[in-house]
Amino acid sequence: MKKFLATIVLCIALTTTMSVASVWAEDGITVNYEGNAISFDTPPFLENGITMVPMRAIAEKIGAEVSWSASAKIATVKRGQDILTIPAGGNIAKRNEQDILLDMPAKVVDGRVFVPLRFVGEQLGLNVVWDRETKTVALTEKAQAPKKVPVVQYTSKDKSYSITLPGENWSEEYSELENTIIVDSTEGELTVLISNFKKQDVAASGIQTAEEFVKFNQDSAYYAVYAMGSVTPKSITLNNMNVMGADEIRVEENGVVSKAFFVYAQTEQYYYVCAITGKEELYNAHISELQRALQTIK
Secondary structure, three states: OHHHHHHHHHHHHHHHHHHHHHHHHHHOEEEOOOOOEEEOOOOOEEEEOOOEEHHHHHHHHOHHHOEEOOOEEEEEEOOOOOOEEEEEEEOOOEEEEEEOOOOOOOEEOOOOOEEHHHHHHHHHHHHEEOOOOOOOOEEEOOOOOOOOOOEEEEOOOOOOOOHHHOOOOEEEEEEOOOOEEOOOOOOEEEEEEEEEEEEHHHOOOOOOOOOHHHHHHHHHHHHHHHOOOOOOOOOOOOOOOOOEEEEEEEEEOOOEEEEEEEEEOOOOOEEEEEEEEEEEEHHHHHHHHHHHHHOOOO
């Protein structure tokens, strides 16, 4: 009787081995990640309609960390903030310490840990698509929802315009001028200044054209800034105003470099002066987003 049972066990073992080997030879499964084929030293196979793949090859391709505990027979995959543990032969996996039912237990074949591809991919944030005709599994990253960036809106005292700045690290400075907004960054020396002027008031002071307004600001109002450094004409388009000119000024004093970006623009009723100034490092870090913020002036 014992010999008969031993023979049955041996036959089952041989049948299982032959079955797996046969599946490998016939399946010819291709796995792509973001359109690029993944190479396997031991090929994937189908078992009961589920694609099984070598865990390490998949994990490393998608940028995950993988480890295998031979004593506990548990595979651990870490990707970003997610940690997935899969026991060989078990039906319960864990994702961030939460139990999840496996659709197929992991198994060790020829020294490789094979895991169900769809389960692992989806638990680690991937889209998994199976093409039956080509026997191809496509793995792609799920689109991430854009992060909401906090913004702060500032309005001039005369209520004639407002601007919305990105982030929350801003502090409005007091200005005696009803038409001027001055905002400083709490990160360091970085300032945004906006002023508008009614065209009829400007004309009454003797400035008749947009060109004269720009020249007045360059030669008189902000002469000290322009005279201190090197001036580079710039180009910028604002969808809410007609730009008349723009300059970037680089000033170096006592080994400290500062920059200023001036924009002169107009609407039907107003002229605008927009200035972004600060120490070079902070200026460079924020100038692009602050230039985009000028689009919000309304």
